[in-house]
Amino acid sequence: MIIRPNIADIKIIGYYLGKIILGLGFTMLVPIAMGFALGEINPAIDFFISIELSLILGSLLIKLCYTEKDLSWMEGMIVVSLSWLVAMVLGAIPLYLSGHWNSYLDACFDAMSGFATTGLALVQDLDHISFAHNLWRHLIMFIGGQGIVIVALAFFVKGVSGAFKMYVGEARDERVLPNVIHTARFIWLVSVVYLILGTTALGIVGTLNGMKPFNAFFHGACIFMAAFDTGGFAPQSQNILYYHSLPFEVVTITIMILGAINFKLHYHIWMGNRREMLKNIETVTLFITIMITFFITAFGLTQIGTYPKAMMMFRKGFYQLISGHTGTGYMTIYARQFINDWNHLALVGVICAMALGGAVCSTTGAIKMLRVGIIFKALLEDIKRIILPERAIVVQKFHHIKEMFLEDKQARSALIITLAYLVLYGLGAIMGMLFGYPFLDSLFESTSAAANVGLSCGITTVTMPAALKLTYIFQMWAGRLEFMSVFTLIGFFVAVFKGK
Amino acid sequence: MKIKLVIGYWLLVIGLFFFWVSIGCTQSVSSTDLINNAKEYDGKIVVYAGEVIGDIMARGENAWINVNDNKSAIGIWTSKDLTKTISNTGSYKSKGDRVEITGVFHRTCPEHGGDLDIHAQEIRKINSGGEIPEKLNLSKRNIAFILLGVLCLTLILKQLKIK
Numbered sequence: 001m002i003i004r005p006n007i008a009d010i011k012i013i014g015y016y017l018g019k020i021i022l023g024l025g026f027t028m029l030v031p032i033a034m035g036f037a038l039g040e041i042n043p044a045i046d047f048f049i050s051i052e053l054s055l056i057l058g059s060l061l062i063k064l065c066y067t068e069k070d071l072s073w074m075e076g077m078i079v080v081s082l083s084w085l086v087a088m089v090l091g092a093i094p095l096y097l098s099g100h101w102n103s104y105l106d107a108c109f110d111a112m113s114g115f116a117t118t119g120l121a122l123v124q125d126l127d128h129i130s131f132a133h134n135l136w137r138h139l140i141m142f143i144g145g146q147g148i149v150i151v152a153l154a155f156f157v158k159g160v161s162g163a164f165k166m167y168v169g170e171a172r173d174e175r176v177l178p179n180v181i182h183t184a185r186f187i188w189l190v191s192v193v194y195l196i197l198g199t200t201a202l203g204i205v206g207t208l209n210g211m212k213p214f215n216a217f218f219h220g221a222c223i224f225m226a227a228f229d230t231g232g233f234a235p236q237s238q239n240i241l242y243y244h245s246l247p248f249e250v251v252t253i254t255i256m257i258l259g260a261i262n263f264k265l266h267y268h269i270w271m272g273n274r275r276e277m278l279k280n281i282e283t284v285t286l287f288i289t290i291m292i293t294f295f296i297t298a299f300g301l302t303q304i305g306t307y308p309k310a311m312m313m314f315r316k317g318f319y320q321l322i323s324g325h326t327g328t329g330y331m332t333i334y335a336r337q338f339i340n341d342w343n344h345l346a347l348v349g350v351i352c353a354m355a356l357g358g359a360v361c362s363t364t365g366a367i368k369m370l371r372v373g374i375i376f377k378a379l380l381e382d383i384k385r386i387i388l389p390e391r392a393i394v395v396q397k398f399h400h401i402k403e404m405f406l407e408d409k410q411a412r413s414a415l416i417i418t419l420a421y422l423v424l425y426g427l428g429a430i431m432g433m434l435f436g437y438p439f440l441d442s443l444f445e446s447t448s449a450a451a452n453v454g455l456s457c458g459i460t461t462v463t464m465p466a467a468l469k470l471t472y473i474f475q476m477w478a479g480r481l482e483f484m485s486v487f488t489l490i491g492f493f494v495a496v497f498k499g500k
Numbered sequence: 501m502k503i504k505l506v507i508g509y510w511l512l513v514i515g516l517f518f519f520w521v522s523i524g525c526t527q528s529v530s531s532t533d534l535i536n537n538a539k540e541y542d543g544k545i546v547v548y549a550g551e552v553i554g555d556i557m558a559r560g561e562n563a564w565i566n567v568n569d570n571k572s573a574i575g576i577w578t579s580k581d582l583t584k585t586i587s588n589t590g591s592y593k594s595k596g597d598r599v600e601i602t603g604v605f606h607r608t609c610p611e612h613g614g615d616l617d618i619h620a621q622e623i624r625k626i627n628s629g630g631e632i633p634e635k636l637n638l639s640k641r642n643i644a645f646i647l648l649g650v651l652c653l654t655l656i657l658k659q660l661k662i663k
Contacts, residue, residue, distance in 0.1 A: 040592065045640045052647035059654045097640065127553040127568055130592040210557030210564070236554055236566070238573050244557070244564045244615060312614035334535045334572065334616060341538065341607070 004499030005492060009075060011065040016079045017086065018061030020149060024087055025054030028094070030139055035132035043132035046097035054090050077488035080149055084477055088112040091140050098133045100124050102462050105469055110137070112473045115144035116480035117363055119232020119329030119454020120445075120472065122462050126237040131218065137233050138222040142195075144480070145229025145259070145363035146187055183263075190266050191228065198224035198255050202248070209245045227255040229363040232329025232454030239331045240319075249315060252330055253322055260286065260326035260358025262370075264401060281398045282359040285373040290325055293353040297321050300346030317346070320455065325353035327364035329454020338457040344440060347457075351444055354453045355425060365452025365479050367421050371414035373398060378411035420483045424450040424475055431471045432459060450475040528600060531572035538607035538616060548574065548618055549600040549626060553590035556583050565589075567599060576601055577612065578620035588629030595629035 028051040035044030071079065088111045096107035106122040113120045114137055123129070123137075199221040206216030219235050226233045236242040240252060258266075265283070268276045277283055298317050307313045316333055323330045338347060357366025381396040388394060396406040428446025433439060437459055445459040449472040460472070478486045528549040534541055550569035557564040563580045566573045568590065578601075590596030603620035606612075 040634070042634060042637050042640065043592075045637065045644050048644045049640065049647060052644065052651050056647070056651050056654050059651075059658055063654075063658050125570075127573065127590055128592055210559060211555045215555055236573070237568065238566060238575070241575065241615065242554060242566055242573070244575050244577075244612060244617075246613060307608060307614050309610060309614075312608060312610065315613035316608070332615075336535050337538070337616065340536060 003495065005495055008069065012067050012069050012071060012075050013078050013082065014061045014065030015067050016071060017082055018058045018065065020083045021054055021058035021061065021086060021090065024090060025051050025058055027139065027143055028054065031132040031136040034135050035130065038131050040130045040132050043098060043130040046094040047132065049097065050090060050093040053093060074488055074492065077485040078492050081481060081485040081489040083149060084115060084481065087115050091115060094133065094136060098129065100129050100133065105466060106462060109469050109473055111140065112476050114140035114231065114233060116452050116476040117141050117145045117229045117231040118449060118452045118476045120449060120456055120460045121233060122460065124462065134222060134235050138225040141229045141231030141233055142225040145231060146191055186267065187263050190263060194228055194258060195224055198228060201251050205245065205247045205251055209243060209248065223252060224255060227252050227328055227330065228259040230256060230259045230327040230358065234330065241332050246315065249319055249332060253319065256322060256326040256328045256330070260362050260364050262359035262361045264361055265359065268401065276401065279399045281373040281400050282369040285369040286358065289356050289372065290322065293325060293349045294318060294321050296352065297346045297349030300343050300349060303345065304343045306341050321350055321353055324350045324453055324455050325356065327357050327366055327451060327453050329448065331455060335456040335458040338444070339441060347440055347444060350455065351447050354447045354451045354455065357451055367418050370400065371418055374406065374410055374414040375418065377406050381406060417482060421450065424478060428471055428475050431468060435465050435468055446475065450479040452476060452479050531569045531574050534574065534605060535572060535616065541605045542607040544605055545602065546605045546618065547600060547602050549598065551590050551598050551629065552586050552596040556586060556589060567601060575615055575617040576603070576620050577617055578623060582620060582623045585623065585625045590629065593632055595632055597625050597629045598627040600624045600626050
């Protein structure tokens with residue numbers, strides 16, 4: 001029997017949603033400050049309107065739904081899934097007001113793409129956008145990459161046991177530190193330290209590349225936020241191709257890889273346990289899958305001789321591959337070049353890389369390395385069971401921070417999520433084909449959206465059908481949250497209408 | 501009368517001829533055309549026109565500029581001397597100079613790690629850009645004031661109830 005949620009359930013969801021909306025609203029102070037500092041008055045007003053709407057909505061929800069009850073698992077999951085939708089709606093307001101998006105749906109598309117750290121974009125005339133709006137585009141990637149709820153947990157929630165439920169709902173099932181709020185703060189500390197280092201590195205490279213120092217450091221900060229959070233937005237319409245610079249590409253590759261690593265692993269490296277890097281199942285799997293997918297891509301590109309020199313292969317083939325594998329979506333080629341200049345094999349290599357993703361408890365999307373490693377280990381275990389005598393006891397171990405025995409429930413959980421991702425990739429591809437796009441193009445774009453990558457082969461444009469835009473928004477949302485909170489939200493609505 | 505008609509006829513023909521030639525000679529290719537038909541244009545001299553956006557990035561004796569034709573921007577590798585005519589580049593507060601580039605198009609430039617680019621031989625300024633004056637949007641300002649009032653009211657009501 002399905003139990004209909006009562007008013008207390010709805011109140012507790014509304015209360016925490018209100019807190020998260022307040023947190024999101026306050027982040028708009030950053031672009032407002034930027035707008036005023038640079039004399040961009042109209043953009044600053046766009047953000048004023050948006051922050052006011054956010055604070056009104058957040059305050060009303062907190063007021064009307066005030067409760068002292070703690071969250072249950074179901075409520076925590078629903079708060080998370082709704083938070084991301086509300087963040088999209090509110091985050092899109094300043095974008096739409098700027099006049100650089102053709103419709104509010106397009107602005108919502110880019111807002112979800114930003115928060116979910118995807119990187120697919122429908123912005124128009126990006127090369128003339130204000131600094132304030134450009135900063136916001138990248139800031140939402142930074143916020144989304146850490147997790148919208150993490151923002152609230154780190155700064156606005158104190159000592160709530162329900163915090164862990166929201167933390168898990170945001171596709172982070174690992175705690176770096178015993179306390180989830182300390183974990184959230186640690187994630188922010190890591191990100192801010194890397195932000196300073198990364199911005200400095202990119203700023204220096206940009207200046208040496210001939211950019212004006214202010215632009216170089218502004219671009220450096222934006223590119224860092226989008227690269228570390230494996231987002232993929234860039235301040236200029238040509239993405240990374242704008243810089244025409246090998247050092248810039250090398251620095252972004254380093255940042256993308258750092259972003260694709262588990263925060264727990266960052267913690268152990270920070271604590272001096274560098275050997276963990278070499279032993280961890282995720283880093284080993286990441287290294288192997290990068291090698292395999294790059295081999296496929298490079299073989300395909302060599303077949304057609306698109307990039308005959310090693311440097312060209314590195315800057316075009318390897319760059320797109322690593323960008324896809326880490327879920328970033330930075331590009332040093334034009335979208336249509338994937339279709340015009342790459343063959344099917346090379347595209348399949350990139351699609352596989354995008355579908356796999358980075359580490360769990362990182363800012364990447366997709367299936368993720370721990371699950372791939374576990375599935376592979378489970379397969380090995382089954383093969384051993386067949387080969388070895390029946391009386392033999394087969395155990396499979398893997399190293400993830402500590403030595404662990406592989407359990408059936410871990411393999412089952414990894415397989416379920418993997419299957420859910422494969423279904424999501426496939427459904428998006430079918431939607432693309434329904435609108436007349438070829439199979440491989442549709443699969444490429446769908447995988448990119450659902451795995452929160454952002455590489456595009458040219459389907460994502462303002463002229464694509466609204467239904468396809470909505471499909472990709474759904475894919476970005478569901479892919480980022482890794483399904484559980486989305487399924488819970490769907491279950492909640494079913495219970496509201498069918499429950500007793 | 502007949503002679504005047506003949507002269508008029510030939511003047512018209514010559515005029516149309518020069519008009520056609522001038523159109524043909526300066527007809528620039530679009531970025532979409534270059535990207536979608538890169539194989540056909542590879543290694544050929546093309547004429548490409550658009551607005552200079554972002555930074556002029558000097559690299560030794562040469563420089564990179566990016567030129568946007570309202571569809572996409574394409575990287576132009578040029579000698580630094582040729583960029584001296586460019587005084588404005590496109591950004592939020594500035595409209596960049598509109599230039600016409602004549603140069604060799606590369607689908608995957610071997611000199612620049614496979615970039616799709618144009619190596620400029622000539623840069624001609626078509627129009628000068630300049631500052632874009634920002635006018636305060638009054639309707640947005642009014643909405644912001646109204647919402648500020650609503651927000652204050654919400655906060656006051658919240659405080660009152662708590663007390």
